[in-house]
Every structure is written in structure tokens, then in C-alpha cells.
Amino acid sequence: MIRRRSIGNLTFDVVIYILLILLTVACFYPILHILLASFSNPSKLVAHSGVLFKPLGFTLNGYKLIFRDDSLLVGYMNTFLYVGLGTVINMVLTIMGAFVLSRRDLYFKNHFMIVITITMFFGGGLIPWFLLMKDIHLYNNLWAMVLPTALNTWNMIILRSGFQSIPVELEEAAIIDGASQAKLLTRVIIPLSKATLAVIFLYYLVGNWNSWFNAMVLLKDRDMFPLQLLLKEILVANDTSASTMGSAGGVVIDSASSATAYRELVKYCTIVVSTLPILIVYPFLQKYFVKGVYVGSIKG
Amino acid sequence: MEIIRKSTRSILKRDFKKNWFAYMLAIPVLAWFLIFCYGPMWGILIAFKDYKPLLGFSESHWVGFKHFIDFFEGPYFWRVVKNTLLLNVWGIVFGFTAPIILALLLNEIRDGLFKKTVQTLTYMPHFISIVVVCGMIHIFTADEGVVTQLLQFITGKDYSSLLGYSSFFRSIYTFSGIWQNVGWECIIYLAAMSAIDSTLYEAGEMDGIGRFGKMWHITLPQIRPVIVILFIFAVGGLMASGYEKIILLYTPMTYDTADVIASYVYRRGLRESSLSFSTAVGLFSAIVNFALLWATNKIAKRNSDVSLW
Numbered sequence: 001m002i003r004r005r006s007i008g009n010l011t012f013d014v015v016i017y018i019l020l021i022l023l024t025v026a027c028f029y030p031i032l033h034i035l036l037a038s039f040s041n042p043s044k045l046v047a048h049s050g051v052l053f054k055p056l057g058f059t060l061n062g063y064k065l066i067f068r069d070d071s072l073l074v075g076y077m078n079t080f081l082y083v084g085l086g087t088v089i090n091m092v093l094t095i096m097g098a099f100v101l102s103r104r105d106l107y108f109k110n111h112f113m114i115v116i117t118i119t120m121f122f123g124g125g126l127i128p129w130f131l132l133m134k135d136i137h138l139y140n141n142l143w144a145m146v147l148p149t150a151l152n153t154w155n156m157i158i159l160r161s162g163f164q165s166i167p168v169e170l171e172e173a174a175i176i177d178g179a180s181q182a183k184l185l186t187r188v189i190i191p192l193s194k195a196t197l198a199v200i201f202l203y204y205l206v207g208n209w210n211s212w213f214n215a216m217v218l219l220k221d222r223d224m225f226p227l228q229l230l231l232k233e234i235l236v237a238n239d240t241s242a243s244t245m246g247s248a249g250g251v252v253i254d255s256a257s258s259a260t261a262y263r264e265l266v267k268y269c270t271i272v273v274s275t276l277p278i279l280i281v282y283p284f285l286q287k288y289f290v291k292g293v294y295v296g297s298i299k300g
Numbered sequence: 301m302e303i304i305r306k307s308t309r310s311i312l313k314r315d316f317k318k319n320w321f322a323y324m325l326a327i328p329v330l331a332w333f334l335i336f337c338y339g340p341m342w343g344i345l346i347a348f349k350d351y352k353p354l355l356g357f358s359e360s361h362w363v364g365f366k367h368f369i370d371f372f373e374g375p376y377f378w379r380v381v382k383n384t385l386l387l388n389v390w391g392i393v394f395g396f397t398a399p400i401i402l403a404l405l406l407n408e409i410r411d412g413l414f415k416k417t418v419q420t421l422t423y424m425p426h427f428i429s430i431v432v433v434c435g436m437i438h439i440f441t442a443d444e445g446v447v448t449q450l451l452q453f454i455t456g457k458d459y460s461s462l463l464g465y466s467s468f469f470r471s472i473y474t475f476s477g478i479w480q481n482v483g484w485e486c487i488i489y490l491a492a493m494s495a496i497d498s499t500l501y502e503a504g505e506m507d508g509i510g511r512f513g514k515m516w517h518i519t520l521p522q523i524r525p526v527i528v529i530l531f532i533f534a535v536g537g538l539m540a541s542g543y544e545k546i547i548l549l550y551t552p553m554t555y556d557t558a559d560v561i562a563s564y565v566y567r568r569g570l571r572e573s574s575l576s577f578s579t580a581v582g583l584f585s586a587i588v589n590f591a592l593l594w595a596t597n598k599i600a601k602r603n604s605d606v607s608l609w
Contacts, residue, residue, distance in 0.1 A: 012511045016408050020418050023402065027479060028421040030436055031428075033446065049444040097329040100322045107315040112326065119333060121590060124340020125582030126562075127569040131346070131357075132339045151332050181321035210429035213544050217570060228431045235435025236548045267439065271432050278427045283420050290487055 031279070038062055038268035042261035062269035065262065072270065075227040082145040082226055083208040090204040091197075093151045098159035099185050104168070120153055133218060144218040145226070149211065155200040162196030163189055198288045206278060227274055234270055347580035360576075367580035376564065384560040384585075387542070390474045396534055398478045400527065403489035404515055422483025434548035437476050438463065463549060466557040473542070473549065473558075488530070492523040528606040536593035561585040 033052050037045055041057030048056055066072055101112060124132075129148075138144040166189060174188050190197070212228035219225060316323060347367060349360040371377055402422070409415045425433070440447045441462035448459050462468045496519065504514050543562030550558035559567075561581060569578030593608075601607035 008510060013408070016405050017414075020405055020409070020414075023482075024418050024421045027425060027483060030440065030446075030479070031424060034436065034439075046444075050449045051446060093329060093332060096325040100326045100329065103319060103322050105315075106319050106322055107312060108326075112330070115330065115333060119337035121593070122341065123337065123586065124343050125579060125586060126565055127575050127579040127582060128340040128343025128346065130570065131343055131575065132335075136335070147332075148336055150336075151329070181319070185321075206427060210427075210431075212429070212431050228429055231429075231435065232431045232548065235431065236438060267435065271435060275428050275432055279424055282424075282427050286420065290491075 034268050034271050038265070038272045040265070040268075042265040046261045046264055062262070062265040063273070065266055066269050066273060071222070072227070072230060072273075074223055075225055075230040078224060079209065079227040081142070083205065085142075086146045086149065086208045087201070087204045089146055089150050090152070090155075090208070091201060094156050094159055094200060094204075095185075095190070095197075097151065097156045098163050099189065101156070101160045102163035102189075116153055116156075130217060139218055140220045140224070142224075145215060148214060148218075149208070152204070152207070155203055159193070159196055159200055162193045166192050195288065198285075202285055202288060209278065231270060231274055235267055344579060344583055346576050347583050349576055351576040351579075353575075363576075367577045368584065370577060371581050371584065376559070379556060380559055380561045380564045383557060384562075386557075387470060387473060387560060390470050391477065391542075392531075392534055394474050395477050395481070396531065398482045399485035400489055400523075402482055403486040403493060403523075404519060406486065406490060407493045407519060408511065408515070419483060419487075423487070424483070425480045426484035428480070430544050431548065433476065433480055434545060437472060437549060441468075441472060463551065464553055466554040469550070469554045469558045473545065477542070477545075488526060489523055492526040493519055496522045524604065525606045528600050528604050529608070532593065532596050532600055532608055535596040536589065 029051075036052045036055045039055040039058055039060070039062075040048075040052075041059055042062070044056040097116075100106065101109070101116075103109060106112075123129075133139055133144065133148065138147055170192075171184060171188065174184050179187065210228060212226065212232055215226050215229045216232070219229070343357070346357065346360065348362060348364060350363050350366075351357070351360045355361075406415055406418065409418075428436075439445055442448065443460050445462075448462055451457075451462070452459055459465075462472060500518050500522070501514055504518050509517060543560065543566060546558055546560055546563045547566060550563065562585070565578045565582045565585070568574045568581070597607050597609065
């Protein structure tokens with residue numbers, strides 16, 4: 001009886017392990033493939049079809065091409081600017097909003113909450129939003145990349161839950177000791193909410209780094225484009241604008257014969273260069289993300 | 301009456317004195333909501349006008365439901381409604397269940413290192429930007445791409461770039477979505493599973509149910525509230541979801557399966573400048589969306605006591 005049970009148990013485990021390993025490989029292999037291809041010899045790469053287990057030959061020419069080219073570097077600098085400024089504004093506004101919503105004794109507390117909740121279910125839609133952006137001159141300038149996304153309601157509610165999980169007694173003690181509300185926020189609430197703050201900071205950071213749609217709709221000048229929008233031109237040549245025809249998104253290739261091959265290689269290299277920073281950092285931040293998802297799911 | 305008014309005023313006065321700092325912080329936050337969330341709601345009115353940029357918002361002529369009727373009677377109404385619904389049904393059948401299955405499998409693993417490795421690697425794709433994901437899809441489904449090659453190997457047929465076939469669009473869209481989000485979305489379920497009372501499993505063991513039985517009869521029912529809430533959200537986002545990815549992946553060749561309401565709004569509105577028409581289509585979609593959310597919530601409330609409101 002016990003023996004049969006354990007054999008059943010063993011097969012159950014084996015099946016589960018096999019399924020999980022297959023799934024993990026399926027999730028990770030595409031990333032590995034891109035990485036290996038980015039170091040491969042472009043002409044061999046074009047001739048090759050199917051799975052890669054190691055780079056085909058070895059070259060850094062793709063990366064050299066990218067970094068020799070100005071447009072991607074400009075894209076990088078723009079992205080740093082938008083992400084830096086945007087995330088600071090995100091954090092300040094979110095902390096302010098979460099603080100207000102977490103005040104238990106505020107007379108208008110529930111009214112604020114209603115004003116905010118309605119926007120999670122109703123909106124104006126794309127076109128009215130776009131026309132408004134143009135009307136208030138958030139078009140083709142730095143603020144167009146920062147202000148429309150200055151706040152995320154969901155993140156604000158997560159942070160409010162974080163603030164509310166601080167014991168009331170602690171806040172009362174600080175008030176009795178003579179702390180003003182400003183001091184209460186900066187000296188007690190913020191230091192005690194570091195974990196939740198880290199979570200929403202990372203959400204905003206990744207979100208800002210990866211965003212492209214607002215840039216596509218609201219920016220006109222190429223020298224203001226963030227990295228993701230340039231990537232769109234290089235990787236997803238859906239609209240055949242002139243710039244993507246003779247070169248790979250501005251990366252000019254000298255010899256016409258290997259142009260196609262190099263254009264492929266540049267694709268792989270730009271993916272690596274634009275994605276690797278986040279993929280390297282996030283395993284260290286994993287526990288914060290997990291906590292954030294959890295807080296968001298039980299309290300939201 | 302007079303007394304009540306007075307006391308309300310004095311309460312407000314006291315509240316403002318005590319909480320003036322919070323009120324000051326509230327001003328910019330509320331201003332942001334009013335401008336960026338409520339501002340566009342006002343603009344919905346142009347769905348009932350013939351909006352001409354030169355005439356401006358208030359000077360453009362009222363046309364009533366003309367744009368809605370144009371949309372309902374137009375050749376693309378059924379195409380975009382059908383595609384929107386079908387893509388989302390696929391998303392719920394495959395995309396919604398996949399993370400639940402992964403969480404159930406991972407929950408059976410006792411080896412901490414293996415579990416952590418699987419988790420780390422499966423939710424890596426979540427952090428890749430949608431532009432890069434679509435770039436990767438383009439690469440892998442190109443003529444010589446790995447996925448194309450695999451499909452040729454399995455079916456024995458010759459395929460060129462898969463994104464050119466409208467019959468493959470739903471599969472590509474749905475399964476790349478699972479690839480990107482399965483690891484991430486299973487976190488919530490795993491968290492819910494870790495909170496299950498272990499005495500339940502001991503009781504199950506006494507009753508002689510096997511490992512699969514425990515999974516089916518204990519773990520799954522225990523996380524049902526989480527599943528229901530996420531399901532309501534999934535249905536609530538039905539009409540609006542995923543347009544960024546669709547805009548990046550579709551081509552005129554695949555419009556007949558790929559074009560959804562949101563991508564149609566984007567194309568007609570911003571590409572072809574039919575601003576009023578496009579707003580009307582967007583409003584239609586928002587109304588249907590809210591109705592679906594409301595209905596799902598009501599059904600969930602009646603059948604499982606779990607609901608959003």
C-alpha cells in the first residue's frame with residue numbers, strides 16, 4: 001500500500017518536473033537565442049535556420065555599429081531624461097496622493113476616493129485625450145512625456161495600503177511628541193514604508209523605460225524620440241518610413257552587399273542593449289516585486 | 301437647518317485647521333485627475349458633433365448619433381467586434397488559465413532552489429518592453445525564424461513569415477502573451493496558495509485522496525476568491541486590452557482577424573483624422589466594456605459571494 005503510494009507520488013513529481021522544465025526552457029530560450037545571435041557572424045546568421053546553441057562565429061560588429069551611430073545614443077539620452085524626471089514626479093505625486101487618502105480623520109476622505117475610483121472605470125478614450133493634450137500644449141515637448149503619465153491610480157492605492165498598515169498608535173505618539181503632519185509624513189510614514197515605496201518606484205521605473213505609445217502619438221521631432229520608439233522603427237518596420245528603408249533605424253551600413261545581414265544583426269544587438277539592463281537588475285529586486293503584487297492583490 | 305449648516309461649517313473649519321497640510325497635498329493630485337482623467341471625458345461630446353479642428357470644440361456642428369450609425373452600418377463593424385471578442389475569449393481560455401496551472405505545478409515543488417530558478421526564468425519576459433517583444437515575434441516568425449521552422453517540421457508544410465497569415469494571428473497574439481506573462485501572473489495565485497491552512501491537506505490525506513486530488517479538491521477551491529476577482533478584472537478589460545501589441549503586429553494583410561475596436565479607433569482617429577467617428581467608436585466600446593464588467597460582477601456576486609462592489 002505504502003509502496004504503491006510512493007510510486008504514484010514519484011511519477012507525479014516526475015511529470016511536474018518535466019512540465020516545469022519544458023515551460024522554463026520555452027520562456028527563457030527566446031532570450032538566449034537573441035543574446036547568442038547578437039554575437040554571431042551576420043552572414044552565417046542569415047543562412048542559418050532553427051535553434052541556436054552557441055553563437056555562429058563571433059563578432060562585436062553589431063554592437064560597434066550601434067554605438068557608432070548617433071540616433072540610438074540620442075534615444076538613450078532622451079529615455080534617461082524622461083525616465084529620470086518622470087519617475088521623480090511619479091513618486092512625489094503618488095506619495096502626496098497616498099498620504100491624503102490614508103488620513104483616517106479627513107472630512108473629504110471618501111469624496112477623494114470616489115473622484116479617483118470613477119477614473120478607473122470611465123475615461124474619455126484615445127481621441128478626446130489626444131485633442132486635450134494638443135489643447136494644453138503637451139505636444140512635441142518634454143512635458144508631453146512626463147505629465148500625462150505623472151500618476152498611476154493603482155500604484156497610489158497600493159501605497160495607500162502601505163501607509164495604512166503603519167500602526168495608528170505610532171502616528172498618535174508622533175503627534176503627541178509635537179510632530180506636524182509634514183514631519184509625520186517625512187519622518188515616520190515614509191521611512192516605515194520603504195518596502196512599498198521601493199515596489200512602486202520599480203513599477204514606475206520599468207513602466208517609464210518601456211513606454212512608447214505616448215511618444216509615438218505626442219512627439220513629432222525625431223531628436224526627441226525615446227529609445228523604445230527608435231526600437232519600434234528598427235524592429236517592427238510596420239510603417240515603412242524613409243528612415244528605415246536604406247538603413248536600420250539610422251544605423252548606416254557601408255557595404256550594400258552585407259547590408260541586409262547587418263540589418264538583422266543590428267536588430268539582435270539593439271534588443272540586447274535595450275533590455276539587458278532591466279533583466280540583469282530584476283532578479284535582485286524580485287522579492288520586492290513579489291511583495292508588491294501581493295499587497296496589490298489583497299488590499300486593492 | 302441653520303444649526304446643522306453651522307455645525308458642518310465648524311467641522312470643516314476644524315478639519316481644515318488640523319489637516320491643512322493634507323489639503324495642500326491634495327490640490328496637485330486632484331488637479332492631475334481633473335485635467336488628465338476628467339478632461340478627456342468632456343471631450344466625448346465630439347462623438348455627437350462633426351468635429352473640425354479649424355472650428356474648434358464648441359463651434360463644430362451637432363450631428364446626434366450619425367457617427368454611431370455610420371459605425372454600426374459600416375463594413376467593419378462586425379469585423380472589429382468579432383475580432384475583439386474572439387481575441388479576448390482566447391485570452392481567457394488560454395491566457396487566464398495558464399498562470400493558474402503554473403501556480404498549481406509550482407506549488408507541488410518542495411525544492412526551493414528549483415522553484416526559485418523556474419520562477420526567475422519564467423517571469424523574465426514580463427520585464428521586456430512590448431516593442432521588443434513584438435520585435436522578437438517578428439524575428440521568430442520570419443521565413444527562417446525558429447517558430448516558423450518548428451511549425452514546418454511539425455506539419456510538413458512550407459510556410460513563409462507567419463505574421464502574414466491572418467489565420468495565425470490569434471495564436472501568435474495569445475501564446476506570445478502567455479509567454480510574456482505566465483510567470484508573473486502566477487505570483488498572486490502562489491501567494492494565495494501559501495496562505496492555505498495545512499490542516500486541510502492533512503485531512504485530505506486521512507481521506508486518502510492523492511496528490512492530484514489534493515490539487516483539485518483543496519488547493520483550487522481555496523484560491524477561488526482570487527480567481528474570481530482576477531476573472532472579473534479580465535472581463536472588465538475585455539474591449540480595451542492589448543491594442544499596443546496589435547498595432548505593432550498587424551498588417552493590412554491580417555486586418556480581417558487582427559483589427560480590434562481599439563486599433564480601429566487608433567487608425568481611423570489618429571492616422572486618418574476621423575476624429576468624431578473614432579470617438580464614437582471608442583465610446584461604444586467603453587459602454588460595452590462597462591456593461592460586461594457590471595454583468596460579470598453581478599454574476600460572480602450571486603454565485604460565489606466574491607465581487608468588486
